[in-house]
Amino acid sequence: MGMPPHSDHGLLTLLIQNGIGGLQIQHKGKWVNVGTHPNSFLVNTGDHLEILSNGRYKSVLHRAMVNSNGTRMSIAMAHGPSLDSVVSPAPELLVSSEGDEPAAYIGMKYKDYLELQQSNKLDRVRILAV
Numbered sequence: 001m002g003m004p005p006h007s008d009h010g011l012l013t014l015l016i017q018n019g020i021g022g023l024q025i026q027h028k029g030k031w032v033n034v035g036t037h038p039n040s041f042l043v044n045t046g047d048h049l050e051i052l053s054n055g056r057y058k059s060v061l062h063r064a065m066v067n068s069n070g071t072r073m074s075i076a077m078a079h080g081p082s083l084d085s086v087v088s089p090a091p092e093l094l095v096s097s098e099g100d101e102p103a104a105y106i107g108m109k110y111k112d113y114l115e116l117q118q119s120n121k122l123d124r125v126r127i128l129a130v
C-alpha cells in the first residue's frame with residue numbers, strides 16, 4: 001500500500017518494515033529512498049517533537065511508494081501525549097544566555113490537532129506548514 005507525502009503527528013514513530021523498500025523521505029527538497037534493515041526500527045520524528053523543541057527537531061516529510069518487486073508491509077507505532085495535552089514550545093527553550101527566542105508555533109490541544117490532520121480540509125499536506 002502506498003502513502004502520500006505527510007509528516008506524522010506525535011513525538012516519534014517507530015516503523016518495522018518487511019524488507020521490501022518503498023519508503024522515501026524528503027531531504028533538501030529531494031525524495032530519498034530509505035533502506036530496510038532486518039531486525040530494526042526506523043524512527044521518524046513527528047510534528048509534536050518539532051513544536052515542543054521549537055523547531056530544533058523537524059518532523060520528517062515522508063511517503064511510501066508501491067513497486068512490482070514484492071508486497072511491502074510495515075507497522076507504524078505512533079507515540080504522542082495524552083489527547084487533552086496542549087503541546088507548545090517548551091518554555092525552557094525560549095530563553096537562553098543569548099536572550100529570548102520567540103515561540104515559532106502556537107499551542108494546540110493534541111486532540112484538536114489530530115482532528116485537523118484527519119479532516120479533508122488540508123488534503124494531507126504537512127499540517128505545520130499551514
Ligand SMILES: O=C(O)CCC(=O)C(=O)O
Pocket residue numbers: 001003008015017023062063064074076
Ligand atoms: O508504509 C510505510 O512504511 C509508511 C507508513 C507511514 O508513514 C505511517 O503509517 O505514517
Ligand SMILES: [Fe+2]
Pocket residue numbers: 006007008062076
Ligand atoms: Fe507516516
